[in-house]
Amino acid sequence: xxxxxxxxxxxxxxxxxxxxxxxxxxxxxxxxxxxxxxxxxxxxxxxxxxxxxxxxxxxxxxxxxxxxxxxxxxxxxxxxxxxxxxxxxxxxxxxxxxxxxxxxxxxxxxxxxxxxxxxxxxxxxxxxxxxxxxxxxxxxxxxxxxxxxxxxxxxxxxxxxxxxxxxxxxxxxxxxxxxxxxxxxxxxxxxxxxxxxxxxxxxxxxxxxxxxxxxxxxxxxxxxxxxxxxxxxxxxxxxxxxxxxxxxxxxxxxxxxxxxxxxxxxxxxxxxxxxxxxxxxxxxxxxxxxxxxxxxxxxxxxxxxxxxxxxxxxxxxxxxxxxxxxxxxxxxxxxxxxxxxxxxxxxxxxxxxxxxxxxxxxxxxxxxxxxxxxxxxxxxxxxxxxxxxxxxxxxxxxxxxxxxxxxxxxxxxxxxxxxxxxxxxxxxxxxxxxxxxxxxxxxxxxxxxxxxxxxxxxxxxxxxxxxxxxxxxxxxxxxxxxxxxxxxxxxxxxxxxxxxxxxxxx
Numbered sequence: 001x002x003x004x005x006x007x008x009x010x011x012x013x014x015x016x017x018x019x020x021x022x023x024x025x026x027x028x029x030x031x032x033x034x035x036x037x038x039x040x041x042x043x044x045x046x047x048x049x050x051x052x053x054x055x056x057x058x059x060x061x062x063x064x065x066x067x068x069x070x071x072x073x074x075x076x077x078x079x080x081x082x083x084x085x086x087x088x089x090x091x092x093x094x095x096x097x098x099x100x101x102x103x104x105x106x107x108x109x110x111x112x113x114x115x116x117x118x119x120x121x122x123x124x125x126x127x128x129x130x131x132x133x134x135x136x137x138x139x140x141x142x143x144x145x146x147x148x149x150x151x152x153x154x155x156x157x158x159x160x161x162x163x164x165x166x167x168x169x170x171x172x173x174x175x176x177x178x179x180x181x182x183x184x185x186x187x188x189x190x191x192x193x194x195x196x197x198x199x200x201x202x203x204x205x206x207x208x209x210x211x212x213x214x215x216x217x218x219x220x221x222x223x224x225x226x227x228x229x230x231x232x233x234x235x236x237x238x239x240x241x242x243x244x245x246x247x248x249x250x251x252x253x254x255x256x257x258x259x260x261x262x263x264x265x266x267x268x269x270x271x272x273x274x275x276x277x278x279x280x281x282x283x284x285x286x287x288x289x290x291x292x293x294x295x296x297x298x299x300x301x302x303x304x305x306x307x308x309x310x311x312x313x314x315x316x317x318x319x320x321x322x323x324x325x326x327x328x329x330x331x332x333x334x335x336x337x338x339x340x341x342x343x344x345x346x347x348x349x350x351x352x353x354x355x356x357x358x359x360x361x362x363x364x365x366x367x368x369x370x371x372x373x374x375x376x377x378x379x380x381x382x383x384x385x386x387x388x389x390x391x392x393x394x395x396x397x398x399x400x401x402x403x404x405x406x407x408x409x410x411x412x413x414x415x416x417x418x419x420x421x422x423x424x425x426x427x428x429x430x431x432x433x434x435x436x437x438x439x440x441x442x443x444x445x446x447x448x449x450x451x452x453x454x455x456x457x458x459x460x461x462x463x464x465x466x467x468x469x470x471x472x473x474x475x476x477x478x479x480x481x482x483x484x485x486x487x488x489x490x491x492x493x494x495x496x497x498x499x500x501x502x503x504x505x506x
């Protein structure tokens with residue numbers, strides 16, 4: 001295994017030069033991606049309908065092709081789901097990434113072309129390894145196996161010919177990994193891709209606890225659940241007693257901030273490393289390239305062309321979009337992508353903030369539909385994560401899960417925010433926790449602060465402390481265990497709050 005580790009590490013480092021090239025020439029690389037995408041899309045149904053043959057520059061592209069969300073692209077995707085080809089993309093689409101979302105109960109089916117698999121998703125996985133081994137040349141990553149927590153997949157039931165599939169993006173990627181990657185991972189695919197999450201959890205714990213695991217990748221929520229199961233199975237107090245050679249956890253999909261202390265309690269090693277990625281159903285977009293920094297390098301040569309909607313334009317029917325050359329550090333933007341799977345000027349639903357433009361590094365600041373603005377406060381996930389983290393730090397708490405929404409103004413009563421929080425370790429003083437939460441929100445968000453001033457428009461938030469396992473029960477009730485399913489952090493309605501409170505009361 002030492003020889004294998006040395007060979008793979010050397011091979012992975014060779015990609016660094018190409019990464020350095022797009023860092024040095026970002027606009028030229030994006031221009032090449034744009035031109036290639038337009039040329040490939042010319043003869044598709046979508047390309048013909050939007051006159052791709054006469055698009056020569058970004059301005060013409062923006063004039064001819066509207067910014068769209070899933071609902072607006074769905075008529076094209078539906079045709080592809082039924083087996084029609086050359087609709088959004090010229091090569092055959094045999095895979096769809098099924099995304100349940102967190103604001104809409106209807107599943108979304110994102111087309112995944114072979115180009116998107118090879119040049120985006122899988123390339124992103126290789127690059128994160130390249131960056132990791134470049135930053136940590138002493139790594140022994142490949143002396144053991146990587147634990148990957150995936151979802152499931154099934155035959156596309158909408159296609160009568162049954163020659164296409166859909167599933168969580170993690171399952172789609174696992175089914176298409178090169179042989180060497182399959183050799184280096186655990187558990188086996190028959191376990192990793194099981195449909196029944198609770199049965200899979202038990203089998204994953206049993207199988208992986210016998211392996212020499214050196215890395216873990218997955219969504220923090222479900223990774224934590226698995227690690228707890230393994231500790232219970234092995235009768236151990238921390239995961240280093242099971243996997244003494246574990247060195248890195250690659251995480252994404254949700255902010256790691258609320259989970260940091262939780263994972264430190266399970267993995268107390270001072271040598272443990274954490275690496276964030278931005279890999280969604282629609283594509284692989286960013287990798288944490290600097291050890292110790294939470295910024296993500298925007299990956300520019302993955303067959304994805306980027307545009308950005310200024311935050312105050314997000315709700316507009318015809319929003320203004322900016323090219324990469326026009327963005328500014330510190331401002332929030334909604335991300336718009338055109339991809340090598342046929343998503344054209346597609347609003348992915350995430351908001352990002354640039355932390356640097358030389359090179360282009362970002363932080364994910366929230367979701368375009370996940371915020372609280374019932375009283376004009378425009379509270380975003382970034383504000384919530386900072387407040388939760390601060391309150392935990394000041395009161396010794398460790399959080400497991402949370403969600404928040406508005407408590408509307410009633411006759412004779414002012415409005416406020418309402419939080420439901422499940423702690424892994426309770427705060428020393430819940431009243432202090434609530435106060436720090438509120439104070440931090442006021443510091444982070446001037447609109448919230450203005451509404452809270454002397455309780456003029458908003459009262460201090462209500463915090464419900466619920467029993468351990470509450471969010472697991474709720475996600476199970478909704479049929480959203482495991483995979484890419486995420487607990488919605490913020491909502492502008494009471495849909496989630498009332499559902500959870502009803503569950504707690506039952």
